[in-house]
Amino acid sequence: MKMKTTTFRLLTVSLCSIASLALADEYGDYSEIDLEKVHQRITTLSGSTPAQWRITVKGDAATSATVSWSTLEPEGEHVLYYGRKPTGGDLEKYDHKQECQRSGQYTGDSKKKKEGEKIELASYHHAALSGLEPDTTYYLTMVSNGVASREFHFRTAPAEPEQLIFIHGGDSRSGITARSRVNHMIAQMIEQNPEIWGLVHGGDYVGSGKSYSQWKAWLSQHELTTTRQNRIVPMVVAKGNHDGGQLYGEVFDFIEDGDKQVYYYNTTFGDLASIITLDTNISGTGAQEEFLKASLEKLRPKSKWLFTSYHRPLYPAVKSMPSQKEVFVPHFEKHNVDIALEADGHNIKRTVPIRDDKKDPTGIVYIGEGGLGVGQRTPKTDRWYTDSKEGAFIGKGHHVMLLTMDRDKLQIKSIMLTGDVVDEYVQKVRK
Amino acid sequence: MWAILLSAIVAIQLLAMAKPILWEDGSDLYRYATKQVDLSQAKEDVAASSLEAIINGTATASELSIESEKTADDQSRQQLILRIDRGVGYFLIVVGILALFVRRRSLVVASLLLIVGGWCVADSFAALLNGGKAYSGLTPCSLAARSVMPFLLALLLLVLPKSASTKLENGSSVFDSLIRNRRFLNVFDIAARLALASTFLVHGYKAVQGHYPFRDLINLSARRIGLEFSTDSVLIMLKVIGYQDILLAVFVLITRSKFILYWTAIWGCVTAFSRVTALGFSGVDLWLVRSANGGLALILIALYWWFEKRGNELKLSQKVPLMTYKPL
Numbered sequence: 001m002k003m004k005t006t007t008f009r010l011l012t013v014s015l016c017s018i019a020s021l022a023l024a025d026e027y028g029d030y031s032e033i034d035l036e037k038v039h040q041r042i043t044t045l046s047g048s049t050p051a052q053w054r055i056t057v058k059g060d061a062a063t064s065a066t067v068s069w070s071t072l073e074p075e076g077e078h079v080l081y082y083g084r085k086p087t088g089g090d091l092e093k094y095d096h097k098q099e100c101q102r103s104g105q106y107t108g109d110s111k112k113k114k115e116g117e118k119i120e121l122a123s124y125h126h127a128a129l130s131g132l133e134p135d136t137t138y139y140l141t142m143v144s145n146g147v148a149s150r151e152f153h154f155r156t157a158p159a160e161p162e163q164l165i166f167i168h169g170g171d172s173r174s175g176i177t178a179r180s181r182v183n184h185m186i187a188q189m190i191e192q193n194p195e196i197w198g199l200v201h202g203g204d205y206v207g208s209g210k211s212y213s214q215w216k217a218w219l220s221q222h223e224l225t226t227t228r229q230n231r232i233v234p235m236v237v238a239k240g241n242h243d244g245g246q247l248y249g250e251v252f253d254f255i256e257d258g259d260k261q262v263y264y265y266n267t268t269f270g271d272l273a274s275i276i277t278l279d280t281n282i283s284g285t286g287a288q289e290e291f292l293k294a295s296l297e298k299l300r301p302k303s304k305w306l307f308t309s310y311h312r313p314l315y316p317a318v319k320s321m322p323s324q325k326e327v328f329v330p331h332f333e334k335h336n337v338d339i340a341l342e343a344d345g346h347n348i349k350r351t352v353p354i355r356d357d358k359k360d361p362t363g364i365v366y367i368g369e370g371g372l373g374v375g376q377r378t379p380k381t382d383r384w385y386t387d388s389k390e391g392a393f394i395g396k397g398h399h400v401m402l403l404t405m406d407r408d409k410l411q412i413k414s415i416m417l418t419g420d421v422v423d424e425y426v427q428k429v430r431k
Numbered sequence: 432m433w434a435i436l437l438s439a440i441v442a443i444q445l446l447a448m449a450k451p452i453l454w455e456d457g458s459d460l461y462r463y464a465t466k467q468v469d470l471s472q473a474k475e476d477v478a479a480s481s482l483e484a485i486i487n488g489t490a491t492a493s494e495l496s497i498e499s500e501k502t503a504d505d506q507s508r509q510q511l512i513l514r515i516d517r518g519v520g521y522f523l524i525v526v527g528i529l530a531l532f533v534r535r536r537s538l539v540v541a542s543l544l545l546i547v548g549g550w551c552v553a554d555s556f557a558a559l560l561n562g563g564k565a566y567s568g569l570t571p572c573s574l575a576a577r578s579v580m581p582f583l584l585a586l587l588l589l590v591l592p593k594s595a596s597t598k599l600e601n602g603s604s605v606f607d608s609l610i611r612n613r614r615f616l617n618v619f620d621i622a623a624r625l626a627l628a629s630t631f632l633v634h635g636y637k638a639v640q641g642h643y644p645f646r647d648l649i650n651l652s653a654r655r656i657g658l659e660f661s662t663d664s665v666l667i668m669l670k671v672i673g674y675q676d677i678l679l680a681v682f683v684l685i686t687r688s689k690f691i692l693y694w695t696a697i698w699g700c701v702t703a704f705s706r707v708t709a710l711g712f713s714g715v716d717l718w719l720v721r722s723a724n725g726g727l728a729l730i731l732i733a734l735y736w737w738f739e740k741r742g743n744e745l746k747l748s749q750k751v752p753l754m755t756y757k758p759l
């Protein structure tokens with residue numbers, strides 16, 4: 001009898017896992033989801049309660065990450081407790097403790113609203129972690145002035161991954177309700193497929209980068225990308241043209257280099273993939289070009305898949321080409337970048353592979369262009385690189401892109417907020 | 432001569448302005464309007480304040496409904512805005528072509544030009560509101576030279592004689608009648624100089640600040656002739672260029688020096704053309720849309736030259752006291 005139950009259980013479990021595998025290819029419709037329930041998950045920003053948590057990675061995704069959060073009150077010590085075992089929030093039991101290297105008050109809006117409408121500025125706290133174990137789930141609790149968050153966790157990437165999956169999206173700068181829904185969808189996708197590593201954001205988080213209240217909304221809504229099991233999804237962030245001002249650096253912990261903050265950097269996933277994040281808000285030439293050249297030289301030979309990520313599209317589906325196109329593209333082509341991740345145009349785009357301003361099977365595919373909330377524009381149908389007859393794809397609507405790669409091939413899926421997969425594209429690794 | 436130059440530049444400029452409207456992402460006004468419809472459809476204001484309340488803990492999510500409904504109405508409104516913007520694109524082309532051919536008083540074409548001018552100004556303010564570009568707050572001032580062009584031509588078409596047969600003594604051109612029209616000349620001259628100075632002032636300021644697209648323009652242009660500059664030297668160049676722009680703006684405003692105007696004209700053309708030297712073919716429309724930057728100075732030069740020459744020929748300088756209109 002007991003045996004039978006066990007067999008039955010096993011059978012059910014395996015059936016369920018088969019079902020969930022099959023489901024992994026299907027995405028729910030979140031376009032109409034009840035926001036009341038979704039918003040109940042937002043943490044109140046009050047006192048010293050850690051809220052608005054996020055994790056960014058600017059370096060080796062296997063061994064480093066920066067855990068950040070906000071508190072309304074600036075007082076007290078801000079400490080991250082973390083380790084490889086869940087402790088249920090028992091701070092004593094964590095292996096490690098990291099005091100925040102950087103804390104401070106967010107910069108307020110440049111324009112004050114009417115008197116009495118003054119917004120209370122919260123504070124940011126950044127705990128930069130290094131020397132992490134690859135392929136490991138880390139459990140963590142944020143503590144500010146003695147007030148602890150609940151226990152969260154995140155995963156580091158494997159040192160030599162066989163597979164990497166990440167979500168790419170951009171432009172969450174307006175459309176507050178849509179932004180909540182897309183964030184909720186991202187959390188659901190990760191719950192459904194825990195192999196998804198993180199989110200690559202192409203920029204334009206808010207409409208006005210100098211507006212604290214807009215960032216405040218964005219940050220709290222970002223909590224919604226956390227799964228119900230409290231897994232935080234790491235981010236690789238690029239700066240958009242609407243993200244001007246001090247706050248971008250304060251939110252994502254960009255450190256001053258001399259008198260300037262530098263927003264371009266590399267993120268690596270062993271020898272499987274690398275992402276070179278660029279900044280299209282500054283000169284393409286000069287220091288950034290040197291950085292790009294050096295990064296390409298270093299990362300191309302050791303990466304099966306080489307991505308570049310930045311805000312303004314170099315092969316845009318709506319807008320005109322930016323001046324950086326003339327600078328970046330020759331380097332991309334010389335070093336055989338595989339995929340360029342773009343945003344800003346507010347549409348869905350996958351170009352034909354491009355080399356020398358022509359369709360070329362050895363070329364680079366440019367994808368984007370941002371649909372994490374912002375209203376969508378109608379892409380142009382008359383551009384050679386977005387011609388559907390040539391195999392390109394263009395569309396519009398709130399969406400994310402899911403990139404799945406192993407050592408042989410890369411798959412890109414454009415998934416709408418409705419759950420529809422509107423484009424699916426597979427590319428073989430370069431010889 | 433100056434009038435032909437004016438109409439030619441207006442035509443070129445309007446055609447170049449139509450390009451992004453018809454083939455790219457539309458005008459700034461279009462982007463502004465569609466965004467407003469989007470935001471009102473998403474009830475962004477309500478959503479933002481509700482969300483704020485939820486974050487502050489002054490209300491719970493269940494107390495506030497922040498739902499958006501898509502209505503067919505919103506969709507059709509977006510379509511309408513798109514159609515209007517397209518219409519504006521074609522309208523600019525038509526007015527641009529008309530501008531080339533009208534050589535006498537024309538209330539119709541003048542009013543069309545006034546509409547276009549108003550649209551240019553409104554569009555530059557929409558760019559200010561849209562934001563997202565470095566110094567977008569200064570757009571109306573930086574585009575002043577561009578925006579003033581249709582107004583100048585409209586003004587001209589309002590004061591020209593009704594038919595070409597109206598001639599002055601030993602005159603040969605319909606424009607000769609204007610030489611007595613001091614009010615017109617003054618308004619024209621001052622408006623043109625104000626706009627030109629405003630454009631140069633803002634560009635100068637941006638250059639002094641090391642505006643990044645300018646850095647790329649220098650670097651990419653230099654690269655075509657095999658030169659490579661360090662970031663520091665580019666920044667120094669931009670400082671020099673910027674202060675020069677600012678000085679030119681000041682001199683354009685306070686003098687009518689031909690030397691300054693020649694300099695301004697050449698410099699305006701060179702900087703506009705740098706779009707082509709840097710970006711190649713794709714920079715052509717960016718160059719043409721900036722025709723007014725150098726063109727306006729050229730028009731003023733031609734105007735002063737004409738005023739002196741015809742004034743002397745018509746022996747006007749004695750008869751008409753040129754107190755307020757006096758080329759230096």
Ligand SMILES: [Fe+2]
Pocket residue numbers: 204240241242311343344345563
């Ligand atoms: Fe953008």
